[in-house]
Amino acid sequence: MELSVQPFTVHKRFPLTISRGTSSQNTNLWVRIKDQEIEGWGEATPFSVTTEGYKNTSSLLEELEQLTSSLKSLTPLDRQSIEAILTEKQASSAVRAAIDIALYDWLGKKANLPLWRLWGLDRRKIVPISVTVGITSPEAAKQRVRNWRQVLEPEIIKVKLGSPNGIEADQAMLLAILEEAPQARITVDANGGWSLDNALLMGDWLAQQGVEYIEQPLPVGEEDKLAILYQHSPLPIFVDESCFSSQDIIRLAACVHGINIKIMKSGGLSEAIKMIHLAKVCGLKVMFGCYSDSTLANTAMFHLAPLADYLDLDSHLNLVDDPFTGVKLEQGRLLPNDLPGLGVTLTVNSYKL
Template sequence: MQIQVQQFTVHKNVPLTISRGTQGENTNLWLQIEQEGITGWGESTPFSVAVGDKMTAERLAEQVEALKPHLSPFAPWEWQQIEGVFRAFKPHPAVQAGIDVACHDWLGKRANLPLWQMWGADLSRIVPTSVTVGISSPELARQRVRQWREVTETRAIKIKLGSPEGIEADRAMLQGVREEAPEAELTVDANGGWTLGEALEMMPQLVALGVRHLEQPLGVEDEGDYGALYERALLPIFVDESCFNSGDVARLAGVVHGINIKLMKSGGLREAWRMIHMARGLGLQVMYGCYSDSCLANSAIAQLGAFADYLDLDSHLNLKDDPFTGAVLQAGRLIPTPQPGLGVTLKCN
């Protein structure tokens, strides 16, 4: 197979602020794998899980170039050999994800079937995706909810907390969103911005406001405290930054209630599928999330949308200049198309 890669930059309509900072644009990679006249598409999105942990599209592209001669002898279906290359060279998981997704897209196109159909998914089981409100003042949070209503039905809202101003600022913002959207299902994601004590202190208010689960309350460096939090939890605890792959799922079972699977962390659809089954076997709930992904990557994980309890796939809905079109929003649900592979195409300018 032949691999081509190019960078593209996307800009957010509304910059997103989380506990680690604010982001208004992102440069990602568009990967294309060609064989037998068929081209599969994938995306690699640089991401970080800690302050100072900075990955760039340039560094990802360098890794793709280094892998090309080692992957070119194989076909897109030769996964044992491809994963052997990954084990030998240990590229960033976002690089693996881009290659994995492109190979899956190629296979779907070769079979002339959408990936969701190849997995036997029932699209009627796809739940509405949440939309995200970043850290801000209560007034700006209310405004963001109103902006989302112009884009989609806001049935579920994820609220980013862990404000640098402390938990009182978090309390005020959370209250503001609830007042603006009294009927919405709320979830909270602190992105590791709380201590164990702060998480325990915040829980009664989360429950009182009907928050359905709490995501990544503790920093990666404080993972040892999840056992104590789990024992006193008043609502389900999910992990994101603490859970990359199936090995992490096994490690965290028993101290959390659910996991957030992201293609860029897991290394692609193949590992995401493993994580789903491992989580189910261990009695954990499953959520899918995203970084600053375009419609390409979100259409990829949407192929597995029917197998998730919760979806947080709104990044492309907040882009001014997404170059791709694919999975479509229907009544707040991100539904993959019946087109072969990912069903992703370039937008017409």
């Protein structure tokens, strides 16, 4: 099989600020695997918090180019052999994700079935997506909600907290969003921006405001404190940056209520499926999230969306130059289409060979 890679840059309509910084654009990698005149597509997205350290676009591109010759003699059906090579080469999770997505896209196209149908899933079970409001001033937060209304009427709003200006700034911003969108369901993601004391204080306060859950309240490396928070928090606790793979679920299951699965963290749909089923066996809720992913990667995750309790896959809705078309917005829900594989195509006048 032939593997080819092409970088593409996407720009956010509105920059996103979280506790670790602000992003306005991202250069991702479009990965294509071709065999028997069928081409499967995948995406690798750099992201800032990884167990391997930060992997930028250049390092991901170098990894993929080094894999080209090793994979050439195999076919997309040689999954066990491909996995052995990726393990031997110590491929990063984003590179694994790109290849895994492309292999599933190829398989779906070979079978002439969309992935959700290949897996026997029911699109009617897909829950509404949430939209994200990053850390900002109260007035700017209200405006961001109004901006989202130009795309869809938000049913669920994920609010990024963990402001460097402290929990008072977090509280002021959340109250502004509640005023602007009193009917919306509100969730909170601190991206590891709180100390344990602040997380305990905010948990009580957020519960009084009707918030549904708190995501990643504590920094990576402070997982030993989650048990205290789990015992005292009136709200469910989800982990994101602290949970990359199935192994992390086993380690954290007793002190959290849910996990956020991101395809770039997990290393692809294969590991995401394992994580979903293991989390459910452990009695945990499952959320899907994203980084600065385009429609390609988000559509891949939406094929598994009938298995998710919460969906935070909105990154492509904030892009002004997304080169791909795939998952479709229908009445507050994003649904994969009936095309084979991922069902992703290039937009008109977009990136070409």
